[in-house]
Amino acid sequence: MILSETFCNSIKKPNENIDTRFDEERKINIERNRHIVKTIAEAIFFSVRQCIALRGDQETLSASDNSIKYNQGNFLAALQIIAKHDEILHKHLSHIGISNRNAKYTSPRFQNEIITIIGYDIICSDLIKEIKAATFYSILADEVASHNREEHAFCMRFVDQNKDIREEFSSFLHVPRIAGEVIASTVIQFLQDVNLDLKNIGGQGYDGVANMSSDNVGVQRKIKNESPKAVYVHCSGHCLNLVIARSCSLPNTRDTIAKLKNCCLFYLASPKRKSLLQSIIMKALPDISKPRKSLIDLCRTRWSSRHDSYRHFYQATCYVIIALEYIAYGANKDACGEDFTNVT
Numbered sequence: 001m002i003l004s005e006t007f008c009n010s011i012k013k014p015n016e017n018i019d020t021r022f023d024e025e026r027k028i029n030i031e032r033n034r035h036i037v038k039t040i041a042e043a044i045f046f047s048v049r050q051c052i053a054l055r056g057d058q059e060t061l062s063a064s065d066n067s068i069k070y071n072q073g074n075f076l077a078a079l080q081i082i083a084k085h086d087e088i089l090h091k092h093l094s095h096i097g098i099s100n101r102n103a104k105y106t107s108p109r110f111q112n113e114i115i116t117i118i119g120y121d122i123i124c125s126d127l128i129k130e131i132k133a134a135t136f137y138s139i140l141a142d143e144v145a146s147h148n149r150e151e152h153a154f155c156m157r158f159v160d161q162n163k164d165i166r167e168e169f170s171s172f173l174h175v176p177r178i179a180g181e182v183i184a185s186t187v188i189q190f191l192q193d194v195n196l197d198l199k200n201i202g203g204q205g206y207d208g209v210a211n212m213s214s215d216n217v218g219v220q221r222k223i224k225n226e227s228p229k230a231v232y233v234h235c236s237g238h239c240l241n242l243v244i245a246r247s248c249s250l251p252n253t254r255d256t257i258a259k260l261k262n263c264c265l266f267y268l269a270s271p272k273r274k275s276l277l278q279s280i281i282m283k284a285l286p287d288i289s290k291p292r293k294s295l296i297d298l299c300r301t302r303w304s305s306r307h308d309s310y311r312h313f314y315q316a317t318c319y320v321i322i323a324l325e326y327i328a329y330g331a332n333k334d335a336c337g338e339d340f341t342n343v344t
Contacts, residue, residue: 036092040105043078044114054111075111120171127156127168128194134158137196138203139223140167140235141187141212143178150175152183154190157203180211184222201227207238257298260313263320264295276326280319280335294319 047054056073072080083090093104131137137158144151152173160166173186191198204223206212212219213234220232247253267273277294296312299305313320325331 032088032092035088037105039082039086039089040079040110041114041118043075043082044111045118046078047074048115048118055108059106059108076106079106124170124194127170128196130160131156131158131196133161136200136202138205139187139191139201139230140205141173141183141219142207142235143175143183146172150178152186154187157205178211180214180218181222183211184219187219187223188226198223198226199229201230203233204230205233205235208234208242260310261298264297264309264313267295267320267323268297273323273327276336277316277319277323280322280332281316283335284319 044054052074054073054075056071056076058072059076060072079089079093083093093106137156140155140157141152144153152175154170154173155167156170157165157167171190173190175183175186188198191201201223204220206219210218213232215221220230223230224232248257267277274294281294294312294316296305296309298309322332322335326333326336
């Protein structure tokens with residue numbers, strides 16, 4: 001009789017079945033966990049996209065650590081702000097209704113796993129699909145040392161479906177040694193791992209060091225053995241850098257850059273002199289929509305930053321002369337805009 005009554009109820013009221021209730025609870029639990037993981041992944045993606053550090057001094061969410069002394073980091077701080085407007089995430093971070101208190105998905109290891117998934121399984125995967133659609137592609141690589149490890153920044157150049165030429169970063173390739181054969185085998189292994197046909201390599205670009213450019217044991221020779229169409233081209237950026245470095249070693253150029261740097265330091269080292277120059281520029285150009293820096297110090301390593309410094313100095317040359325005449329002789333008082341009587 002009991003079994004018969006249970007069977008009848010299961011037909012008349014299917015929503016009250018034990019199996020159905022268990023399934024509904026399981027479904028709700030899955031949806032809740034997916035929402036939590038999605039929200040946490042969005043917070044990680046936000047920090048990565050904005051190029052800000054995820055972690056701080058202490059990786060905990062306890063209230064005792066929310067003091068000025070300890071910085072929780074951008075990721076945990078963003079999660080706490082989101083939790084104020086998201087009840088599900090708030091309960092998850094506060095262990096309300098959570099059976100497994102260790103499964104918070106906020107650890108540094110989980111953050112790295114999410115970043116790896118976004119980078120390789122989503123972004124890199126979509127990039128490889130576009131390259132396969134383009135058929136032919138070129139490879140670009142350059143060596144950099146990071147934390148006593150030799151890494152190769154590996155990029156690809158191709159023409160997409162919109163007929164636009166694109167150069168996209170693909171991955172950092174760790175190389176145990178910088179010998180040409182080792183680097184070439186590492187590059188080939190990466191291309192094989194992402195299922196790209198080596199025969200479709202149409203070009204390769206590196207710097208001019210022997211292990212990359214040698215026609216006997218260099219990387220370009222090893223790649224060309226696999227793909228005869230892969231024409232080697234000495235990187236234009238490296239060529240330009242070598243030309244500029246050689247030009248800057250000439251006496252006339254070296255002395256000019258040294259004087260320009262001393263002039264920049266003369267103004268930038270003193271807040272009063274810097275304010276004087278800025279005041280002269282603002283009075284001479286009152287209608288300028290966006291205030292610009294008067295001078296920029298010369299960077300010793302980045303040539304692009306040096307170019308900005310040269311451009312600013314060239315544009316501000318006449319105002320630099322006016323400021324120097326005011327400092328030396330007290331002239332051009334009307335051009336200063338303010339009373340800078342103590343500027344020396």
